[in-house]
Amino acid sequence: MAIKLDKPLQVGDWQYVPEQDKLVQLAADGKIAVTADLDNLSQKVANYFIANAGKLITKDELLHDVWGIRDVSDGRVTRVIRVLRVALGDDTREPRYIETIPKRGYRFIAPVTVLEPQVTFDKNDPPAQMGINRSEKEKAHWPWYLGFAFIFIAAITWWLWPATPDLQDKTASDIPMLRYKPVTALDGLEFYHNVSEDERYLVYSYASPEQENVTVLMLQDLAEHKRIKLTESSYNSFGAVFSPDGKQIAYHRMYENGNCEIRLISLNLASFSAKNDDLLTVCGTNSISSRISWSPDGNYLVYPTMSAQKQMVIMLTSLNGELTEQLAVPPPSSFGDYVARFSNSGSKVLFLRDAAGSSQLWVLDLSSRETKMLVNITDNIPGNVDWTPDDSSIIYPSTPTTLSKVNVSTGQTAVIAYTDYAASEIQVVSSGLVYASVGNFSHVNIRKVPNILRNNTGTAETVFSSNRNETMAEVSSIPGKPIAVVSRRSGLPQVWLFYPDGNQKQITFFPGSERFRSLSFSPDGQFLITQVNNDIWLLSADEPAKKIAGGTDNLISSPVWSSDGQAIYYAESKNARWNIIRLELKDNTPTAQAAFENRELYIESYGGEYNIWRDANTKKFYIKWRDKPKAKELPIQLPENQVWLKFQLKKDGLYFTYLLDDIHYRLKYYDFAKGTLADAVESTLYHSRFSLSPDEKSVYILESVRGDFDIAQLELP
Numbered sequence: 001m002a003i004k005l006d007k008p009l010q011v012g013d014w015q016y017v018p019e020q021d022k023l024v025q026l027a028a029d030g031k032i033a034v035t036a037d038l039d040n041l042s043q044k045v046a047n048y049f050i051a052n053a054g055k056l057i058t059k060d061e062l063l064h065d066v067w068g069i070r071d072v073s074d075g076r077v078t079r080v081i082r083v084l085r086v087a088l089g090d091d092t093r094e095p096r097y098i099e100t101i102p103k104r105g106y107r108f109i110a111p112v113t114v115l116e117p118q119v120t121f122d123k124n125d126p127p128a129q130m131g132i133n134r135s136e137k138e139k140a141h142w143p144w145y146l147g148f149a150f151i152f153i154a155a156i157t158w159w160l161w162p163a164t165p166d167l168q169d170k171t172a173s174d175i176p177m178l179r180y181k182p183v184t185a186l187d188g189l190e191f192y193h194n195v196s197e198d199e200r201y202l203v204y205s206y207a208s209p210e211q212e213n214v215t216v217l218m219l220q221d222l223a224e225h226k227r228i229k230l231t232e233s234s235y236n237s238f239g240a241v242f243s244p245d246g247k248q249i250a251y252h253r254m255y256e257n258g259n260c261e262i263r264l265i266s267l268n269l270a271s272f273s274a275k276n277d278d279l280l281t282v283c284g285t286n287s288i289s290s291r292i293s294w295s296p297d298g299n300y301l302v303y304p305t306m307s308a309q310k311q312m313v314i315m316l317t318s319l320n321g322e323l324t325e326q327l328a329v330p331p332p333s334s335f336g337d338y339v340a341r342f343s344n345s346g347s348k349v350l351f352l353r354d355a356a357g358s359s360q361l362w363v364l365d366l367s368s369r370e371t372k373m374l375v376n377i378t379d380n381i382p383g384n385v386d387w388t389p390d391d392s393s394i395i396y397p398s399t400p401t402t403l404s405k406v407n408v409s410t411g412q413t414a415v416i417a418y419t420d421y422a423a424s425e426i427q428v429v430s431s432g433l434v435y436a437s438v439g440n441f442s443h444v445n446i447r448k449v450p451n452i453l454r455n456n457t458g459t460a461e462t463v464f465s466s467n468r469n470e471t472m473a474e475v476s477s478i479p480g481k482p483i484a485v486v487s488r489r490s491g492l493p494q495v496w497l498f499y500p501d502g503n504q505k506q507i508t509f510f511p512g513s514e515r516f517r518s519l520s521f522s523p524d525g526q527f528l529i530t531q532v533n534n535d536i537w538l539l540s541a542d543e544p545a546k547k548i549a550g551g552t553d554n555l556i557s558s559p560v561w562s563s564d565g566q567a568i569y570y571a572e573s574k575n576a577r578w579n580i581i582r583l584e585l586k587d588n589t590p591t592a593q594a595a596f597e598n599r600e601l602y603i604e605s606y607g608g609e610y611n612i613w614r615d616a617n618t619k620k621f622y623i624k625w626r627d628k629p630k631a632k633e634l635p636i637q638l639p640e641n642q643v644w645l646k647f648q649l650k651k652d653g654l655y656f657t658y659l660l661d662d663i664h665y666r667l668k669y670y671d672f673a674k675g676t677l678a679d680a681v682e683s684t685l686y687h688s689r690f691s692l693s694p695d696e697k698s699v700y701i702l703e704s705v706r707g708d709f710d711i712a713q714l715e716l717p
Contacts, residue, residue: 005018005047005050005051006018007114007115008114008115009050009112009113009114009115010111010112010113010114010115011023011050011110011111011112012088012096012097012110012111013025013089014036014088015115016047016050017032021043021047022035022036022038022043023035023036023038023043023046023087023088024036034177036087036088037086037087037179038083038084038087039083041066041080042080042083042084042087044066045062045066045080045081045084046084046088048062048065048066049084049098049106049108050108050112052108053108053109053110053111053112054107054108054109055107055108056101056104056105056106056107057105057106057107057108058104058105059077059105059106061105062077062105062106063076063077078187079185081098081106082185082708084097084098085097085098086180086182086420086421089420089421091422092707092708094471094488095109096109096110096488097109097110175415175416175417175418176417176418176717177417177418177419177420178403178417178418178419178420178714178715178716178717179419179420179714180419180420180421180423180436180438180712180713180714181712181713181714182710182711182712183202183220183222183435183710183711183712183713184202184204184220184710184711185710186206186208186710187208187209187708188206188207188208188209188212188708188709189205189206189207189212189215189439189707189708189709190204190205190206190218190437190709190710190711191204191205191383191425191437191709191711192204192205192238192239192240192289192291192383192384192425192437193205193425193427193435193437193711194240194241194242194427195222195242195427195429195435196242196246197242197244197245197246197430198246199222199429199430199431199433200221200222200223200246201219201220201221201222201242201246201269202219202220202222202435202711203217203218203219203220203230203240203241203242203249204217204218204220204240204437204711205217205218205237205238205239205240205289206218211233214233214236215236215237215238215289216229216230216231216232216233216237217229217230217231217237217240217249217251217265218230219249219267219272219274221272226272228272228273228274230249230265230274230277231251231253231265231277235253235254235255235256236253236254236255236289237251237252237253237254238251238252238254238289238290238291239251239252239289239290239291239292239303240292241291241292241293241294242294243294243298244294244295244296244297244298245298246267246269247266247267247269248264248265248266248267249264249265249267250262250263250264250265250280250292250294250301250303251263251265251292252283252287252289252290252292252303254287254289258285258286259282259285260282260283260284260285260286260287260305260306261279261280261281261282261283262279262280262281262282262283262290262292262301262303262317263277263278263279263280264277264278264280265277266278280301280317280319280321281317281321281324283303283305283306283315284305284306284307284308285306286306286639286640286641287304287305287306287312288304288306288312288338288641290303290304290305290338291303291304291338291339291340291341291383291384293340293341293342293349294342295342295346296342296344296345296346297346298319299318299319299320300316300317300318300319300323300342301316301317301319302314302315302316302317302327302340302341302342302349303315303317303340304336304337304338304339304340306640306641307326307336310640311330311334311335311336311640312330312335312336312337312338312354312641313326313327313328313329313330313336313337314326314327314328314337314340314349314351315327316349327340327349327351327364327369328351328362328364328371330353330354331576332576332616332617333573333576333577333578333600333616333617334353334354334355334576335354335640335641335643336353336354337351337352337353337354337362338352338353338354339351339352339382339383339384339385341384341385341386341387343387343391344387344389344390344391345391346366347365347366347367348363348364348365348366348391348408349363349364349366350362350363350364350385350387350394351363351364352382352385354643355376355555355573358376358377358378358380358381358534358555359377359380359381359382360373360375360376360377361373361374361375361377361382361385361394361396361406362374363394363408372411374394374406374408374411375396375406375411375413376553377396377398378533378534378555380397380398380399380400380424381424382396382397382424382425382426383424383425383437384424384425384426384427385397385426386426386427386428387428388405388428389428389430389432391408392407392408392409393405393406393407393408394406394408395416395426395428395434395716396426397423397424397426398413398415400422400423400424401418401419401420401421401422401423402415402417402418402419403415403416403417403418403419403426403434403716404416416716416717417714417716417717419714421438421439421712422438422439423436423437423438423712424436424437425437428716432715432716433713433714433715433716434713434714434715434716435711435712435713436711436712436713436714437709437710437711437712438709438710438711438712439707439708439709439710445462445470445702445703446462446463446470446471446472446473446485446700446701446702446703447460447461447462447463447700447701447702447703448460448461448462448463448698448699448700449681449682449683449698449699449701450681450697450698450699451680451681451692451696451697451698451699452679452680452681452682453669453678453680453696454695454696454697455697455698458697458698460683462703463700470485470486470487470488470489471486471487471488471493471516471702472485472486472516472519472689472702473485473486473519473691473700474519474520474521474528474691474700475521475691475692475693475694475700476521476525476694477521477523477525477606477694478521478524478525478694479694479695480500481521481525482497482498482499482500482505482541483497483498483700484496484497484498484519484521484528484539485497485498486516486519492510492511492512492514493510493514493515493516494506494507494508494509494510495507495508495516495519495528495530495539497541505541507528507539507540507541507545508530508537508539508545509545510532514532514533515532515533516530516531516532517530517531517532517533517557518530518531518558518559520559520560520561521561522561522565523561523563523564523565523606524565526540527539527540527565528540529548529559529560529561529568530559531556531557531559531570533550534550534555534556535547535549535550535551535556536548536549536550536556536559536568536570536583538585548568548583548585548590549568549570549581549583549590549592554572554573554574555572555573556570556571556572556573556581557570557571557573557600558570558571558600558601558602558645560602560603560604561604561606562582562604563604563605563606563607563608563611564608566584566585566586567582567583567584567585567586568582568583568585569581569582569583569595569602569603569604570583571599571600571601571602577597577598577616578598578599578600578616579594579595579596579597579598579599580594580595580596580597580599580602580613581593581594581595582594582595596613598615598616598617599613599614599615599616600614600615600616601613601614601645601647602614603647603649604649605649605650605651606649607651608626609625609626609651610623610624610625610626610649611623611624612624612634612647612649612654614645619638620633620634621633621634621636622634634670635670635675635677636656636670636677638658638659639658639659641659642658642659644657644687644688645657645688646688646689646690648690648691648692650692650696652671652672652673653669653670653671653672653673654669654670655667655668655669655680655690655692656668656670657685657688657689657690659688660684663686664684664685664686665684665685665686665687665688666679666684666685667679667680667681667685667690667699667701668680680699681699681701685701685702686702686703687701687702689701689702
């Protein structure tokens with residue numbers, strides 16, 4: 001069924017050109033700079049959505065009105081919707097174009113307005129696909145920034161140092177905008193990928209929608225477009241990598257009980273099958289999913305493992321079993337080192353180190369064992385990074401949709417490309433192609449659920465649905481006050497206030513897509529503090545947002561209010577040591593001073609009855625009551641691999657999130673009088689964020705629905 005629109009339209013950040021029946025983005029001279037990569041069927045579906053913008057469209061309606069039939073699988077619709085989202089730069093987690101209405105259908109939510117014709121065409125000058133200037137890049141690209149959570153949490157700004165003659169800064173107009181081309185397109189998650197040296201085969205981890213908590217290895221022939229499953233679903237398989245000769249695959253096997261193995265699969269590529277699967281070595285219990293790297297000579301592997309000190313460390317092991325050694329020692333305050341990759345020459349190893357929720361990129365010289373930090377990636381957590389073919393630089397995602405490189409000799413960085421989709425895992429192959437896992441792990445709403453310790457009759461409800469794109473909610477401890485929400489309803493993530501009478505008010509106006517790490521109301525409910533990237537901002541309904549801390553190389557985290565509301569406390573890491581800083585807010589110019597040493601978390605109850613803290617070295621929690629002379633250790637022990645902490649202190653006890661596995665949490669309550677721990681909500685949480693209502697009867701949590709990841713490629717300039 002032909003569906004063609006007859007007027008030029010502004011469709012979100014795109015323009016529809018009826019003469020071409022295409023969605024485009026324009027250069028300053030009115031010529032086409034970018035064309036949405038849609039086939040004929042996908043364009044028809046896009047046109048149908050545009051013509052019915054704002055309306056609920058069921059899958060049956062799409063099949064009848066676009067395909068002209070009903071008796072086919074609605075999987076066809078799902079695949080076309082995915083193509084549309086990729087082409088338009090949409091994100092199922094925070095949609096700006098196509099909103100999924102669970103069990104009902106879809107709604108096109110981008111604004112659509114009629115335009116006067118303004119596009120000029122030159123038949124001898126085909127539309128450009130890349131290389132747009134800064135103004136077009138901003139219009140095309142900002143809406144595509146994503147937020148990443150768990151490690152699934154993604155960052156927004158980039159770290160840019162002065163240039164050197166070897167690695168010159170480009171002006172914004174010189175930086176290309178590159179588009180990823182899908183290589184896989186399964187429903188579910190395809191990630192932790194690796195391409196063989198000859199670029200013929202691809203191996204990756206896969207979690208299907210039917211078994212979303214189980215990850216198997218898939219082997220794909222890129223030339224003949226066929227694939228097989230290599231491992232079973234009775235365990236999880238991660239971080240697979242080809243040997244240099246392409247005849248073996250090393251991978252990390254994780255069992256349900258936390259046991260961990262590094263194993264080798266021998267391949268019969270002639271029959272496209274696996275011959276055997278053998279144990280190489282045992283890794284530490286509860287090791288996080290590892291990215292493995294094979295030395296160019298084929299004799300060694302490097303991989304991360306959980307040490308006896310309960311930190312992730314990088315191990316080097318020989319294939320003949322004669323050598324196993326730890327390559328670097330992370331600082332005590334760090335969760336550890338979680339990614340390693342041999343250089344192409346085999347003389348160096350790069351690795352990524354946790355730094356209080358962000359990442360540092362280090363290089364180790366294997367001959368001298370000297371280590372050097374190259375980049376402090378303040379607001380992003382790359383899943384994997386890689387060397388350029390000549391080993392002179394390392395390419396890494398400096399934001400979800402920005403690729404940068406750092407010169408290994410000078411340590412100086414530059415942005416090399418903007419991309420049309422978010423990626424955290426990248427691999428650079430010898431031909432110059434970059435392979436990446438693109439997409440998102442989950443789609444998030446905010447859900448209000450009963451606190452089963454205080455509310456036996458309450459029911460759960462979604463309070464901020466996906467069409468509003470909210471990803472964080474904080475409730476004041478004062479009844480009747482508004483709820484603060486991080487929302488993308490105005491295009492970029494901003495803080496909004498939702499009042500009990502239904503009124504709404506935007507109170508931040510950041511010009512870019514920033515990463516909000518926390519929200520916290522003052523004890524009187526009049527002000528908010530929020531951590532945005534590595535800065536702390538003071539917010540209110542009546543005054544402009546004001547930055548009150550940050551702006552240095554020192555990492556900061558966990559800002560909270562003092563019990564009297566006259567100051568805030570936050571943790572600061574300096575020279576790998578965490579201390580608590582008190583920032584006085586009495587004067588117009590906030591004054592910071594050291595408050596406590598060797599603590600990485602400090603919170604005062606709003607009533608001032610007690611405070612709690614966490615020791616940066618022992619990771620133990622302590623409570624100090626106002627009317628008691630000594631502090632007491634709390635019986636709270638969090639898993640070694642729990643990075644994100646959230647506590648909410650109440651008069652009779654405290655609430656906190658406890659990590660169950662890589663992506664699931666339980667909300668726990670510690671009762672002071674009973675000295676017991678109990679679950680506060682029935683369901684598991686998909687993020688550490690939560691907020692309680694003033695009466696403690698309801699809890700606001702993030703509701704996560706499994707997203708979609710595909711393997712894709714792009715060519716660097």
